[in-house]
Amino acid sequence: MKKLLAVIISLLAICGLLAFSANRLIASDSGGSNGNKVLNLYNWGDYIDPNLIQKFQQQTGYHVNIETFDSNEAMFTKIKQGGTSYDLTVPSDYMIEKMRAAHLLLPLDKSRLSGLSNNDPRLMNLAFDPHNRYSIPYFWGTLGIIYNDQIVKPGSLKHWQQLWSPKYRNQIMLVDSARDILGFALASNGDSMNTTNLHQLTDAKNKLNQLSPNVKAIVADEIKMYMAENEAGIAVDWSGEASEMMANNSHLHYVVPSEGSNLWFDNLVIPKTAKHFDAIYAFLNFMMQPKNAAQNAKYVGYATPNQRAKALLPKRISGDRQFYPDAKTMSHLQIYQNLSPELVGQYNDLYLEFKMHHR
Amino acid sequence: MTQRHFTSWTYYVPYGLWVGLFVIAPVGLIIYQSFLDLHHHFTLANYQAYFESGTYLMMTVNSIWWAFLITLFTLLISYPAAYYIHQLKHRQLWLLLTILPTWINLLLKAYAFIGIFSQAGVVNQFLSLFGIGPQQILFTNFSFVFVATYIQIPFMILPIYNALDDLSGSYINASHDLGATNWQTFSKVVWPLTLPGVKAGVQAVFIPSLSLFMLTRLIGGNKVITLGTAIEEHFLTTMNWGMGSTIGVVLIVAMVLIMIITGERRQDRGRVR
Amino acid sequence: MTQRRFKWSSIYLLLVFVILYAPILFLIVYSFNSGTTMDHFDGFTLAHYATLFADTRLIAIVLQTLLIALLSALIATTIGTLGALWIQQTSRPFFKNSLLSFNNILIVSPDVIIGASFLIFFTTLSIPLGFTSVLISHTAFSIPIVVLMVLPRLKELNGSMLDAAADLGATQSQTLRDVIIPFITPGIFAGFFMALTYSLDDFAVTFFVTGNGFSTLSVEIYSRARQGISLEINALSGLLFVLTLVLIVGYYIVSQSSQRRLLRKKRGVNR
Numbered sequence: 001m002k003k004l005l006a007v008i009i010s011l012l013a014i015c016g017l018l019a020f021s022a023n024r025l026i027a028s029d030s031g032g033s034n035g036n037k038v039l040n041l042y043n044w045g046d047y048i049d050p051n052l053i054q055k056f057q058q059q060t061g062y063h064v065n066i067e068t069f070d071s072n073e074a075m076f077t078k079i080k081q082g083g084t085s086y087d088l089t090v091p092s093d094y095m096i097e098k099m100r101a102a103h104l105l106l107p108l109d110k111s112r113l114s115g116l117s118n119n120d121p122r123l124m125n126l127a128f129d130p131h132n133r134y135s136i137p138y139f140w141g142t143l144g145i146i147y148n149d150q151i152v153k154p155g156s157l158k159h160w161q162q163l164w165s166p167k168y169r170n171q172i173m174l175v176d177s178a179r180d181i182l183g184f185a186l187a188s189n190g191d192s193m194n195t196t197n198l199h200q201l202t203d204a205k206n207k208l209n210q211l212s213p214n215v216k217a218i219v220a221d222e223i224k225m226y227m228a229e230n231e232a233g234i235a236v237d238w239s240g241e242a243s244e245m246m247a248n249n250s251h252l253h254y255v256v257p258s259e260g261s262n263l264w265f266d267n268l269v270i271p272k273t274a275k276h277f278d279a280i281y282a283f284l285n286f287m288m289q290p291k292n293a294a295q296n297a298k299y300v301g302y303a304t305p306n307q308r309a310k311a312l313l314p315k316r317i318s319g320d321r322q323f324y325p326d327a328k329t330m331s332h333l334q335i336y337q338n339l340s341p342e343l344v345g346q347y348n349d350l351y352l353e354f355k356m357h358h359r
Numbered sequence: 360m361t362q363r364h365f366t367s368w369t370y371y372v373p374y375g376l377w378v379g380l381f382v383i384a385p386v387g388l389i390i391y392q393s394f395l396d397l398h399h400h401f402t403l404a405n406y407q408a409y410f411e412s413g414t415y416l417m418m419t420v421n422s423i424w425w426a427f428l429i430t431l432f433t434l435l436i437s438y439p440a441a442y443y444i445h446q447l448k449h450r451q452l453w454l455l456l457t458i459l460p461t462w463i464n465l466l467l468k469a470y471a472f473i474g475i476f477s478q479a480g481v482v483n484q485f486l487s488l489f490g491i492g493p494q495q496i497l498f499t500n501f502s503f504v505f506v507a508t509y510i511q512i513p514f515m516i517l518p519i520y521n522a523l524d525d526l527s528g529s530y531i532n533a534s535h536d537l538g539a540t541n542w543q544t545f546s547k548v549v550w551p552l553t554l555p556g557v558k559a560g561v562q563a564v565f566i567p568s569l570s571l572f573m574l575t576r577l578i579g580g581n582k583v584i585t586l587g588t589a590i591e592e593h594f595l596t597t598m599n600w601g602m603g604s605t606i607g608v609v610l611i612v613a614m615v616l617i618m619i620i621t622g623e624r625r626q627d628r629g630r631v632r
Numbered sequence: 633m634t635q636r637r638f639k640w641s642s643i644y645l646l647l648v649f650v651i652l653y654a655p656i657l658f659l660i661v662y663s664f665n666s667g668t669t670m671d672h673f674d675g676f677t678l679a680h681y682a683t684l685f686a687d688t689r690l691i692a693i694v695l696q697t698l699l700i701a702l703l704s705a706l707i708a709t710t711i712g713t714l715g716a717l718w719i720q721q722t723s724r725p726f727f728k729n730s731l732l733s734f735n736n737i738l739i740v741s742p743d744v745i746i747g748a749s750f751l752i753f754f755t756t757l758s759i760p761l762g763f764t765s766v767l768i769s770h771t772a773f774s775i776p777i778v779v780l781m782v783l784p785r786l787k788e789l790n791g792s793m794l795d796a797a798a799d800l801g802a803t804q805s806q807t808l809r810d811v812i813i814p815f816i817t818p819g820i821f822a823g824f825f826m827a828l829t830y831s832l833d834d835f836a837v838t839f840f841v842t843g844n845g846f847s848t849l850s851v852e853i854y855s856r857a858r859q860g861i862s863l864e865i866n867a868l869s870g871l872l873f874v875l876t877l878v879l880i881v882g883y884y885i886v887s888q889s890s891q892r893r894l895l896r897k898k899r900g901v902n903r
Contacts, residue, residue: 003817004813004817004820008706011702011706012706014702015699015702015703015706018695018696018698018699018702019699021695022692022695022696022699025688025691025692025695026692026845028688040844040845044855044858044859045852045854045855045856045857045858045859046855046856046858046859046862047858047859050687050689065844065845066689067842067843067845067847068847068851068852068855068856069839069855070839070854070855070857070858071595071596073594073595073596073598074595074839074840076598077598077748077751077840078751078840078843081751081752081755082755083751083754083755083758083759083760083761083843084761084843084844085843085844170495176576176581178592178596216498216580217497217498217580217581217582218576218580218581219576219577219580219581220576221857221858221860222470222473222577224669224860225470225473225474225669225670225671225860226473226477228669228671229477229478229479229671229672230478230479231477231478231479231497244859244860248667248668248669248671300859341397341398341597341598341599342397344596344597344598345397345597345599345602348592348593348596348597349414352414352584352588352589352592353414355581355584355588356414356417356418356584358581358582370714370717370718371714371715371717371718373710373711373714373715374711374712374714374715374718374775375718377711377715377772377775378715378731378734378735380753380772381738381750381753381772381773381775382734382735382737382738383734384749384753385741385746385749385750385753386737388749388752388753389741389745389749436648439641439644440644440645440648443641443642443644443645444645446641447645449884449888451884452880452881452884453645455825455880455884456649456877456880457648457649457652458825458826458829459873459876459877459880460652460653460655460656461829461832461833462828462829462832462833462872462873462876463655463656463659463869463873464832464833464849464850464853464869465833466835466850466853466854466857466861467659467853467861467865467866467869468655468656468659470659470670470861471654471655471656471658471659471670472655473670474658474662474670474671475654475655475658477671479671479672481658509651509652509655512648512652513652513829514826517781517822517825517826518780518781518784518822520822521781521784521785521818521819521822522784522788524818525784525785525788555783555784555787555788556784558784559780559781559783559784562736562739562780563739563777563780563826566736566739566740567739567740569740570740570741570742572742587742590742590744590745591742591744594744594745594748595744600748603744603745604745607741607742607745610740610741610742611737611740611741613740614733614736614737614739614740615733618729618732618733618736619729
C-alpha cells in the first residue's frame with residue numbers, strides 16, 4: 001500500500017511538471033501575446049508552411065493556434081456541434097456547399113479583403129460558392145492516373161477505359177473514396193460524375209467489379225509510399241498526392257484523362273464559430289499576397305489558385321501541364337456537387353459492395 | 360459468499376457515476392439514433408436494411424471470422440510467451456518490455472510494417488537471398504492477421520501473466536510430487552487455474568477485433584472488410600449516423616452474448632462442487 | 633531436462649521479442665534517413681532531430697499527450713479498481729453480468745461512435761472542449777480495461793483470507809488497505825499500463841472531443857498522414873521510445889538494488 005501511494009504521488013508530481021513545462025512552451029511560442037490577439041486555424045495536417053505562420057505572427061502580432069483534422073466530414077461534425085472557436089477552416093468544394101446549406105458559414109466582408117483579383121478567374125465564382133460569398137480558394141487540383149514508366153510505356157496511358165486492360169492485372173491501386181472511384185467509372189462510361197441516375201450508378205459499379213482482377217489494393221494516404229517504392233505500377237489518386245510521389249520517384253508520371261475527371265478545391269472559409277475577425281482578415285490578406293502564396297505552394301506541393309504567385313514559381317512547376325492543365329482539359333473537368341444524403345448513401349453502398357466483391 | 364462485503368457503498372459512487380454518464384447515456388443515445396433515418400424521423404428501416412442486406416450480413420460473418428482467427432493466434436503465441444516470461448529472473452522487467460511497443464502510435468507501426476512487408480521490403484530482400492524472389496505479402500490475409508495479432512499480443516500476455524503470477528508454486532510442486540507428468544500438470548493444474556486470465560485476455564482481444572478498420576485498409580488493402588469499415592463510413596463519409604449506430608447496437612448485443620457465453624459457467628460449476 | 637527446456641523457451645521468447653521490436657527498430661533506423669520517406673535508406677543524417685527540437689508546437693503537444701495519458705490512467709485505475717471490487721462482490725449473477733456487460737460496452741464500441749456520442753454529450757452539457765473534455769474521455773474509455781485487468785486477480789483472492797482478517801477484528805477499510813489492495817496490486821499496475829496504452833494510442837475519440845488549441849500526438853500524426861508521415865515523427869517516436877526504455881530499465885535496477893539492500897538489512901536484524 002505504501003509503495004502504491006509513493007507511485008501515485010510521484011506520478012502526480014510528474015504530471016505537475018508536465019503541465020508546467022507545456023504551459024511555458026505554449027506561452028513562449030505565442031511570444032507573450034494576450035488572449036485576444038489570436039487566430040484559431042482549423043486545417044488539414046501539415047497543409048501550411050510553418051515558416052509562413054512565423055512570418056505572419058511577427059508581422060501582425062497575432063498568435064496562430066493550429067488544430068488539425070483528417071477528413072471533411074469529421075471537420076463538419078466538429079463545427080456543427082460547436083463548443084470550439086475556430087476562426088478559419090479549409091473544406092473542399094462539395095463540403096462548402098454542404099456547410100453553406102447547413103448555415104455553418106459566415107459571408108466574407110469583401111471590403112476588408114485585398115488581393116482577391118490575384119486569383120485565377122477560372123477558379124473563382126464556381127457553382128459550390130457563387131460570387132465567392134463565403135470562400136477563397138486555397139489550393140486546387142484534379143483526379144488522375146499515376147503510372148510508373150517501367151511498367152507502362154510513357155504516353156500510352158491516356159484514358160480511364162485503359163485501366164480495364166488485362167495487361168494491368170494486379171497492378172492498380174485505388175484511393176479509398178467512394179465519389180472518386182465510382183466517379184472515374186462513370187466518366188469512363190461517358191456519364192456525369194455527379195449523376196443522380198441509379199442505372200448509371202449501378203452500371204458503373206458493375207463495371208468496377210470487372211476491374212477487380214486488376215486492383216491490387218484500395219488504400220489512402222499510404223498510396224504515396226507504395227508508388228514511390230514500386231509496389232504497384234498504376235494508381236488512381238489526386239494531383240496533390242501525385243506531385244509528392246513524383247518528387248520521390250522519377251519514374252512516375254501523372255495524367256488527367258482528357259474525357260473528363262474531377263476538379264477539386266480546398267477553400268478558406270469562416271465558420272460560424274469564428275470570433276477574431278481582425279485576425280481573420282489580416283490572415284486572409286496575408287495568404288493572398290503572391291510571395292506568401294508562392295512560398296506556401298512550394299512547401300505544400302499543390303497547385304495554387306493565385307496567378308501572380310504561380311508566376312513566381314519555378315518554370316518546371318508552373319509549366320507542368322498535368323498540374324496546371326490547359327484550357328481544353330479544364331473544360332472537361334467536373335466539380336463534385338453536394339448530393340442529397342440518400343444519394344451519398346447510394347454511392348457509398350455501391351462502393352462498399354464493390355469493395356466486398358474485390359477479394 | 361454472503362458476508363464478503365469488504366467495502367462500503369461510497370466506494371462505488373465513482374464507478375457507478377461512470378457507468379451512468381459514460382456508458383448508459385451514450386448507449387441510450389446510440390440506440391435512439393439507430394431508430395432515426397437521415398431526416399431524423401423515427402424508423403425501423405436501419406435494422407431492416409441490416410438484416411435484409413447480404414452485404415451487411417456477409418460483413419458480420421467476416422468480422423466474427425477474422426476476430427476469431429486473430430484471437431486464436433494471439434492466444435497461441437501469448438500463452439507460452441507469458442508462461443516463459445513468468446519463469447525468467449527479471450520477469451517484471453520483461454513484462455514491461457512486452458507492453459512498451461504498444462506506446463508507439465499504431466499508424467506509425469502500420470507504416471513500418473508496410474516498409475517491412477512491401478515488394479522491396481526487408482522480408483522480401485531476405486527471401487531473395489534464397490532465390491524465392493519478391494513475394495506479395497502485403498494485402499494478403501496472412502499479413503493482415505499477422506499485424507493484427509502483433510497489435511493484440513500485449514493485451515493477451517498481460518492478463519495471462521497475472522493469472523500465472525497468482526498460481527502458487529506449491530500447486531505445481533504438489534502435482535509433480537503426486538507423480539504427474541509435465542503435460543498432466545499443465546492440463547490439470549496450470550491451465551484451469553489460469554483460465555480467468557485467458558478469459559480476460561480473450562475478451563480484451565476478441566471484442567475490439569470485431570470492429571477493426573484501420574489495419575483492414577493499411578495492411579489488408581481493403582480486401583478484408585469488417586463491420587468497422589462500414590461504421591467508419593457511415594459516421595465519417597455518408598454521415599448516416601442512424602445506420603452507423605445500428606451496426607454499433609448489433610456489436611454491443613454480440614458482445615453481451617459473448618459475455619454470457621464465457622461468463623457464468625464457472626460459477627455454476629463452483630456451486631455444483 | 634530442465635536445461636533443454638530452458639533453451640527452447642529462450643529461443644521462443646527471443647523470437648517473440650524480435651517481432652515485437654522489429655517495426656520500432658525500423659522506425660528508428662529511418663529517423664536517420666537523409667531522404668524524406670520510409671521506402672529506402674539514402675544516407676545518414678540528424679536533420680530530422682534538428683527539425684524536431686526546433687518544433688516547439690510539436691514538443692508542447694508531446695508534453696500535453698503525456699500529461700493526459702498519465703493523469704487519465706491514474707484516475708481510471710482508481711475508479712476501475714473500485715468498480716472491479718463492486719463487480720466482484722455483487723452476489724446476484726444477473727446484476728453482476730449486467731455490470732460486466734456495461735463495463736465492456738466502451739471496449740466493443742468503435743472509437744468513432746464513442747467519440748461522436750461523447751462530443752454530443754459534452755456540447756449538450758456545454759462543457760468546453762479542450763483539456764478537460766479530453767481528460768474526462770480518456771479516463772472514461774480506460775476504465776473498462778482496468779476492470780478487466782483487476783477482476784481476475786480479485787477472483788483469486790482467497791475467501792478464507794478475508795474471513796481471517798474479519799476474525800482478527802479488521803474493519804472494512806483495514807481489510808481493504810492491508811489485505812485486498814496489496815494482493816491485487818499487480819492487477820492494478822497492469823490496468824494502469826493498459827490505460828496508459830489506450831490513452832496514448834487513441835485518435836478518434838480525442839479528435840472529436842478536443843478543441844480550443846488542445847491537441848494530442850495521435851491527432852497530429854493522423855492529420856499529418858495526408859501529406860505523408862514526416863521522418864520528424866519517426867525521430868520523435870524513436871526518442872520517446874528510447875527515453876521510456878531507459879526510464880523503465882533504470883527504475884527497475886534502482887528498485888531491485890534498494891530491495892536487495894532492504895533484504896540485507898532485515899537479515900542483519902534477524903541475526
